[in-house]
Amino acid sequence: MKKFAGQSIIDQLSxxxxxxxxxxxxxxxxxxxxxxxxxxxxxxxxxxxxAEEYKFTNLTKALEKHINFALEAEGNMPTQEQVAQLRISGLDAYFLTFINGKFVAEFSDEIKEDGVSFSTLSEAIEQGNDLAEKHFDKLSKSTEDAFVAMNSVLASEGAVIEVKANAVIQKPIYIQCINTRSSDVHTKNLIDIGQNAQVTILEKVDTLQAEPGFSNVVNEISVAAGANAKYYKIENDTPTSYHISNVHVTQGKDSKFTANTVALDGAMVRNNLDIKLEAEGCEAYMNGLYLLNGKTHVDNHTTVDHTKPNAYSNELYKGIMDDQSRGVFNGKIFVRQDAQKTNAFQSNKNILLTDNATVNTKPQLEIWADDVKCSHGCTTGQLDKDALFYLMARGIKKDSAMAMLLHAFASDVIENLELEPVQAYVEAIITARLEK
Structure with missing residues (x-):
């Protein structure tokens, strides 16, 4: 019998x-x-x-070494105070809290706005909710990624959110995932956004133990014609946590989707973002910031697939690597033959603060149409020494001067976050790290 990579993990999953x-x-x-x-x-x-797609991120080896995939008892239940401390201060939102993959109503809010409904994945499956069958693995495709397949095998819980046509949801919906056990947790969120609806979804994963843990989250998001959806992914986990995120989005005519991905900590993090613009007039925006220190490893893989004409996408990812951290960026833009009049832009910029920090970046652009405006590119370098000297010559301490320059470097991504509490949260972490 042929042995595959991760065979011991697959045996335990089976x-x-x-x-x-x-x-x-x-x-x-x-x-x-x-x-x-x-x-x-x-x-x-x-x-x-x-494997080309995981060339710089050997997640399989890391999981074999650090994570026990055998059945394990439930972890400890955190207190209300611990749950509150893991949230973003000042953010007025509907909180949906999952602990070790299970929904905890006592730590969650009831969404009382008309036009939006929430149920857990287990409830949706048990009650025969059409959304569960309609979206479960339909956008993410288990046959295209092994970790999506792993999630589809074991995910029994997650958030199923339906936003009705023309609904405008006033507050963000915050999916809070907390892990308190040193094993694996798999959740799948199914989100259906109706025609001309508006909603903001924010997701944050946290770990509450010193031992290594692994979280595997899949989001399948359908954005109907004319809808405007914003999605935030905030990653500021423990230095011993492993995380893989798969976000798969499909857009209808004249819809707008914005993804904001902020990676700040974790042992090894892999983010896969896949957006399909399947009709005319679509707009897709992808903003990413990875601010890494220690031995943190973050890999951002993005794919934007333009299939129809007169659509627009704009992608901006910026990375700051300190200590022995490693950043990876692989961005793909596909412009299909029918996608004439496409405007698609991609930019990845990185700063290395030490000789031991590393970044691997690979922007890709494949065009089969001839009437398009497309660009892609990447830069990697160090802080401008002249600018640093200029600030220090005016009495600013080196650490403060570096923080000012890096704030300026990251400012356009932070401004795109729009939610002021999220902006303040990210800026506070940048300041604390660089002025320590």
Whole structure:
């Protein structure tokens, strides 16, 4: 029998699937998806070190070394105070709190606005909610990524959110995921945004233990015609936590989608963002900031697929690497043959603060149409020594001068975050790290 990368993990996942099969396969259609995902893992394994998509991020090896995928008892329940401390101060939002993959109503808010409904994934599956079958693994595709397959096999919980046509949701919906056990947690969020609706979704994952933990989150987001949706991903986890995020988005005619990804801490983090512009008039904006220190490793992989004419996308990712940290950026833009009059722009800029910090960046642009305006590029360098000298010559301490320059470097990404409490949260972390 051929052995694949991550074979020990796949064996344990198979055992867990069989042990929980009755619970995981209560819905026939979703049971079929789970079985196919497991078969994909068994036949292909997890990404190996030479796999192009995971060339600079050997997540399989890290998980084999640090994470126990065998069945494990539930972790401790955090206090209300601990839960509150992990939230972004000053942010007025609807909080949906999941602890070790389970929804905790006592730490969550009831969404009372008309035009939006929330249920847990387990409730949606049990009650035969059409959204569960409609979206479960339909956008993310288990056959295209092993960690999506892993999620589809074991994810029994998550948020199912439906925003009705023409609804304008006044407050952000904050999906808070907290892990308190040293094993793996898999959640899947299914989000359906109706025609001409407006909503902001924010997701944050935190770990409350010193031992290594692994969180695997998949978001499948459908944005209908004329809708305006904003999605925030905030990552400021522990230095021993491992995390993979898959966000898959499909857009309808004249819709607008904005993704803001901020990575600040974690042992190894992989973010996959995939956006398909499937109609005319779509707009997609992707803003990313990774501010890394210690030995933190963050890998951002983005894909924007223009399939129809008269659409627009703009992507700006910036990275600041300190100590022995490592950043990875791989951005792909596809402009299909039918996607005439496309405007697509991509930029990745990085600053290395030490000789031991590393960045690997690979912008990609593939065009099959001839009437387009597209650009992509990347830069990597150090702080401007002349600018640093100028500030220090005017009595500003070196650490403060560096912080000022790096704030300026990151300012356009931070401004794009729009939510003032999120901006303040990120700026405070930059200041604290650089003026320590």
């Amino acid at each position: 055992e867990r699937f069989e042990a929980s099969k009755q619970q995981l396969t209560s819905n026939a259609a979703i049971a079929d998806v789970r079985q196919k995902a497991l078969n994909h893992l068994r036949e292909n394994g997890l990404p190996h070190p030479k």
